[in-house]
Amino acid sequence: MKTLIKSFFLTVSLTVFFPLTISAQTELSLSLFNKFTGESSSDEATATAVSSAGDVNGDGYDDILVGAFNNNAGGSDAGAAYLIYGSSAPLISASLSTAIKFTGEATYDEAGYSVSSAGDVNNDGYDDILIGAALNNDGGSDAGAAYLIYGSSAPLISASLSTAIEFTGEAAGDRLGRSVSSAGDVNGDGYDDILIGAYLNNDSGSDAGAAYLIYGSSTLLTSASLSTAVEFTGEVAGDYAGRSVSSAGDVNGDGYDDILIGADRNDDGGSNAGAAYLIYGSSALLTSTSLSTAVEFTGKAVSDLAGFSVSSAGDVNGDGYGDIIIGAYHNDDAGSIAGAAYLIYGSASPLISVSLSTVIQFTGEVAGDYAGRSVSSAGDVNNDGYDDILIGAYVNGDSGSNAGAAYLIYGSSALLTSTSLSTAVEFTGEAEDDYAGGSVSIAGDVNGDGFDDILIGAFNNNNNGYWYGVAYLGYVYIDSDRDGIAGITGLFSGTDCNDADATVSANQTYYLDSDSDGYGSTTTTSVCSSTPPTGYVTNNTDCSDEDATVNTNQTYYQDSDNDTLGNLSQTTSVCSSSAPTGYVINTLDQNDTKADTVLQYETDSDYYLMLNNNGTKLYLLNLTANQNITSITLSKSKTYSTNSLKLLTFRNKKLAVIVSKNKSKILTSLVYPNITKEKLTKKDQEKLINKNIKPSKTKKSKNYLQLRNKKNKVLEQYFVSSKYKLILK
Numbered sequence: 001m002k003t004l005i006k007s008f009f010l011t012v013s014l015t016v017f018f019p020l021t022i023s024a025q026t027e028l029s030l031s032l033f034n035k036f037t038g039e040s041s042s043d044e045a046t047a048t049a050v051s052s053a054g055d056v057n058g059d060g061y062d063d064i065l066v067g068a069f070n071n072n073a074g075g076s077d078a079g080a081a082y083l084i085y086g087s088s089a090p091l092i093s094a095s096l097s098t099a100i101k102f103t104g105e106a107t108y109d110e111a112g113y114s115v116s117s118a119g120d121v122n123n124d125g126y127d128d129i130l131i132g133a134a135l136n137n138d139g140g141s142d143a144g145a146a147y148l149i150y151g152s153s154a155p156l157i158s159a160s161l162s163t164a165i166e167f168t169g170e171a172a173g174d175r176l177g178r179s180v181s182s183a184g185d186v187n188g189d190g191y192d193d194i195l196i197g198a199y200l201n202n203d204s205g206s207d208a209g210a211a212y213l214i215y216g217s218s219t220l221l222t223s224a225s226l227s228t229a230v231e232f233t234g235e236v237a238g239d240y241a242g243r244s245v246s247s248a249g250d251v252n253g254d255g256y257d258d259i260l261i262g263a264d265r266n267d268d269g270g271s272n273a274g275a276a277y278l279i280y281g282s283s284a285l286l287t288s289t290s291l292s293t294a295v296e297f298t299g300k301a302v303s304d305l306a307g308f309s310v311s312s313a314g315d316v317n318g319d320g321y322g323d324i325i326i327g328a329y330h331n332d333d334a335g336s337i338a339g340a341a342y343l344i345y346g347s348a349s350p351l352i353s354v355s356l357s358t359v360i361q362f363t364g365e366v367a368g369d370y371a372g373r374s375v376s377s378a379g380d381v382n383n384d385g386y387d388d389i390l391i392g393a394y395v396n397g398d399s400g401s402n403a404g405a406a407y408l409i410y411g412s413s414a415l416l417t418s419t420s421l422s423t424a425v426e427f428t429g430e431a432e433d434d435y436a437g438g439s440v441s442i443a444g445d446v447n448g449d450g451f452d453d454i455l456i457g458a459f460n461n462n463n464n465g466y467w468y469g470v471a472y473l474g475y476v477y478i479d480s481d482r483d484g485i486a487g488i489t490g491l492f493s494g495t496d497c498n499d500a501d502a503t504v505s506a507n508q509t510y511y512l513d514s515d516s517d518g519y520g521s522t523t524t525t526s527v528c529s530s531t532p533p534t535g536y537v538t539n540n541t542d543c544s545d546e547d548a549t550v551n552t553n554q555t556y557y558q559d560s561d562n563d564t565l566g567n568l569s570q571t572t573s574v575c576s577s578s579a580p581t582g583y584v585i586n587t588l589d590q591n592d593t594k595a596d597t598v599l600q601y602e603t604d605s606d607y608y609l610m611l612n613n614n615g616t617k618l619y620l621l622n623l624t625a626n627q628n629i630t631s632i633t634l635s636k637s638k639t640y641s642t643n644s645l646k647l648l649t650f651r652n653k654k655l656a657v658i659v660s661k662n663k664s665k666i667l668t669s670l671v672y673p674n675i676t677k678e679k680l681t682k683k684d685q686e687k688l689i690n691k692n693i694k695p696s697k698t699k700k701s702k703n704y705l706q707l708r709n710k711k712n713k714v715l716e717q718y719f720v721s722s723k724y725k726l727i728l729k
Helices: 001-015
Strands: 026-029 032-038 050-054 063-068 082-083 100-103 112-117 128-133 145-149 166-167 176-184 192-200 210-214 230-233 243-251 258-263 275-278 296-297 309-314 321-329 340-344 362-363 372-380 389-395 405-409 423-427 436-444 453-460 470-474 508-512 525-527 553-558 567-574 597-601 607-609 617-622 629-632 642-650 653-662 665-674 679-689 699-701 704-708 714-721 726-728
Touching: 050 128, 050 453, 063 112, 063 436, 063 453, 063 470, 063 726, 082 128, 100 112, 112 145, 112 192, 128 176, 128 192, 176 210, 176 258, 192 243, 192 258, 192 607, 210 258, 243 275, 243 321, 258 309, 258 321, 275 321, 309 389, 321 372, 321 389, 340 389, 362 372, 372 405, 372 453, 389 436, 389 453, 405 453, 423 436, 436 470, 597 642, 607 642, 617 665, 617 679, 629 679, 642 699, 665 704, 665 714
Parallel strands: 026 423, 050 112, 050 436, 082 112, 112 176, 145 176, 176 243, 210 243, 243 309, 309 372, 340 372, 372 436, 405 436
Antiparallel strands: 032 470, 050 063, 063 082, 082 100, 112 128, 128 145, 145 166, 176 192, 192 210, 210 230, 243 258, 258 275, 275 296, 309 321, 321 340, 340 362, 372 389, 389 405, 405 423, 436 453, 453 470, 508 525, 553 567, 597 607, 607 617, 617 629, 642 653, 653 665, 665 679, 699 704, 704 714, 714 726
């Protein structure tokens, strides 16, 4: 079998035309990827199989699988499959000899011809894996087999596949295991199901082919013939149904995963035009049936071989419906065997059978590229919420004859349109005859940073020797600090300016704080730090960065009568901690057209006494807090035109002395301000008639209160008693 395959590849390399230039928008060599190389000559590692393994040990990092169907460890061409565990740190290039190895049971089994995650078949929190061995003889000569290995928290160890759960082909020549895949959860019971293709099965005609669905269960599955499984048979002889199988995701968004089956020799669209079939999942268990009952997507033209590869595309436009991709690597639309791949969007409305000529087509760049030989979802490599897709073109010559290539197409909310792969991101083989892109796959999130990674196989890569093969792991974007923004260490640079610090991902703008008051000006600096540099702050609200006493415009109140009390309805707003001339900080004036008498209780005190301008009321104020605390009425029946307010100390107690005059009538009041209790207490009040008394000349002599005229002559004198009473002397 190996000799035939090599002869086919060599024949291709002699008969196709290769371009001298490339036209891809972005092109990177696979030499930039991390490499896992085959163990020995002619292993042909990755010839047909690379895959995500899911998270086999439940550590939060996805793992990867690599098939090498010509490996000889279990006997000549017994084949092998390798499991490589993910890790928080990106994996480094290594030989597959360092990986966990599952070897074929017997000579010529070709184990590892296909590999896949099985999903979580028993719903224990650990993903399981599938390995196909298309030429295994346990069910008859070349009946084929597929092996299920359950995941576990304990790391798996290298072993023969004879220790795994084995599903054998129904009859000799079935070639079961040519393709294997998780089916997703087809019946929505919480257990993932598996799909196995047997493309030469004869149940509905010679080489009509078949695919088998096995439901997951809490009870561990056991080795068995697939004669007991749900079987989907090819429509007619020679269809090769089951050449490829895959989960389709949930195409109609009903909560049940759907499945894809490729039949690349189907003639419904023309001889060997090929076809792919979509079968919808359901809560009711599916039953064996002909694929004639399924939704069919037929190849565009004769010999397209549509369905040679099929895959879920993920959700490319983020609408909640799974999309699918179908490869037709013999399509001639861009040149003889340039190849093509087709994208079909999911929808709440069931899809109907159509020709692939009606859907979105990505065509190979030039004749002989064989684009679409492998297709896969890439996951969401740039973490934008839209799944991306991978298309392999293993005979592409952009970096050397038969070097091969793989293309990455980004998903988008806008529907993609038919185009040449020359517009896609291209990853090219390292050297001629590498056949890179013979297999492509999502790798999952191998380093757990939130960005999906990709796998690309180059089965004839000779870095370590003839036909060793290489699996390339590409961290397209890397988010080392797990802040959701990729840094510059991936294949493509993200925008994170410091990918070692999750608190910052872009340059931050900070504002100069010249006066060190914690408030910035409009002068800026831009640095990649979550901490402002010395002299800078995070705000730009300072209206004056030269005065630390003020940072925002202050509101002041007009004092038209210059009594230090402000008018609430007349304001000005200025950037100053000092009120401008004619303005104050309080709003305690009840009449700003005639001055009241205001007296500070003592130096540096917040308390003030205020005698209103008609002498009838005394107030205790806190001007700093803008509060009118309390008041006391001095006269209810008369107002006074001339008033005096003084703070005088009698018998060690500070008293407010108010002398008011209206013509010849004099009112003298003693009020005790208790600042501690914030009270005003009227101690005594006397009335007399004397037109010559001038209130402002009021003075104190020992414990006497003296009322004087304008020449400062004492006209009346009161003794202030121990009880703070006024006694006329």
